[in-house]
Amino acid sequence: MPATTRRQASSLSPRVVREMTPSPRYKGVLKNSGFNFLPDGKSFHVFGMMSRELELIVCCVGVFVSFSLFAVMQEDVYEAQGENGGERFSMTFFALVFERAVNALCALLAIFVFGGSGYKLPLKEIFHSGSSQMLAMAASNEALRYVSYPTQVLGKSCKMVPVMLGGLVLGGRKFSRFQYLSVAFVTFGVFLFNYGKASSSSGKSASVTENSTYGLSLIFLSLVFDAITGGLQDKVKTSTKVLNPSHRKTAKPSAHESMLYTNLSGAIVALVFAILTGQITSGFAFCAKYPKVLKAIVCYSLASAVGQNFIYHTITSFDVLVLTTVTTTRKIFSTVYSVFRNPNQTLTNIQWTGCFIVFAFLGMETAEKVHRSRNINAARGRAKLV
Template sequence: MESHIGFPRVLILAFCVAGIWASYIYQGFLQETISTKRFGPDGKRFEHLAFLNLAQNVVCYVWSLMMIKLFSRRSAGGAPSWSYWSASITNTIGPAMGIEALKYISYPAQVLAKSSKMIPVMLMGALVYGIKYTMPEYICTFLIAGGVSAFALSKTSSKTISKLAHPNAPYGYGLCFLNLIFDGFTNATQDSIKERYPKTSAWEIMLGMNLWGTIYNVIYMFGWPNATGYAAVSFCKEHPEVAWDILMFCLCGAVGQNFIFLTINNFGSLANTTITTTRKFVSIVVSSLLSGNPLSVKQWGCVFMVFSGLSYSIFLKWKKLQKKRRTE
């Protein structure tokens, strides 16, 4: 994972940006396709979107196992496999809710809603832990919350609504909000594991999380009382096109995580945040242009409002980092 000696860092950064953008923008396109497209001559939808979560867990587990064998090996002081069980529960439920939301709201709406991650973080910090935030941080939150709220209240085009399986905006946004809450717990637990077991590598975290995620999703998809996994597999057999899309969706996620680890190792988490934030904006543009989800002028204004808040937040983090480096 280290950069090659003498290789210009700007080229490595460009490589990381291209890798993250290509992987996740295409994954988003596939996610939207799987959730909205009608497959086969009978025009059936793939309703079992939770199956994407199981498939992603399996592919990422195998991928991380390969990376450990090839590049890093298991470290003696790494976190034991059992330590990931609680974080994996929320990591299983959260993304499943985000994917399920695509039945009820458009992909651009889902991306915007999930971009408001800092809102529940600040609310929990202020109400539970008594953390005091600065005025610029509140401005960022206002821009993001205002943009997402205005987008949610704006009129969605009939063309976009017709592509949704079960249009229901309040329920869709509610699922996204729960997704953010579960993601917050997952991230906090992963940070705690890293503090307790500092020798744990990113691949080992990926391996442990996806191991438990696979176990939970197999029980949920193939166990009592729903057992919808059998119907999902049957649908994939009848419509091989969706099976291929699901495989590509999973591979994009696994490859994207490679580039994220590479970026964090070489340039830090702030650079990674900047790249992934701009990627979300580009995803909305690509979705609007290629997937037939036209946005109104008002909705585009909401998109710019949200990403202005996110950009300002990144700038504040950069200033804080520069100040910290000067004092060291």
């Protein structure tokens, strides 16, 4: 704290000083030891040793590699097992308990080492947000039992559909013509991709086709929970400022606090569902029978934890638009890689057309957001000059 600030604070009562200055619950091992990686007290300062350009490259590569590995391992979990491919992993809540717990433990370790924000946090609201996020992922993961990974990725690309419907029906929001056009074409592209499959007489293909409508319903349910999660996360931000009235402008959970409590709440709810559905015992039994499934769960859980760290740092240090661009590119790569990795997922020309339409409009949407953001920043710059 600067000397001038200390002199001003000294004239105030001790109670006022305590209210003005956030008191971290735990400063972290590095700060307490005097070995300070974190001169600003907010972010892991190994990145501070890099130029901004190199830092951005590291973040982008980290997100891309982590979640590409996550996608591959997740697909392996839900692959048919056994000599005749007669068994499939169906213990979705069991896998989510493991993944969320690993994420929470990594976040707890980071807080132990680097410290927290010191602000009062709305744990009840964070619990609701984390639970909703977990249910969104549960529906998305469960869909992999009925549809291919490319279908799941493209289906999740329709995220704007429930958001737009909810905004129109509940909030009276207005959307631009481009947004309506984008949603229409992305939905059309997903339709082409899913229903442009080549007909097959094999029992396996028939089973997947028969259940594809149910799989798409699960994806849509996941999108609905995504929309709910977005609203709950906004509520968390507002409640944090209310709980810290002396620091309304700066009060927010640290990246690792958000990661800890969100994943912990998701793990608790997933554990309850896993116990009620008997997936704990059946999950361990399946993994004991097919150890490579357990290996895949462990790998994608660790990849998720690493990826979340890069995501939070990218959002904090750069811009959400940067993250959107990286994740969209990663989805394209994962989809194409999945197709070439699995010979059974050969796409027809109609499906490739649907895939192209979806990612073309996602790219256009990202470009439109970048353009709009630059216009807003330019307008703010002109306003300051005036």
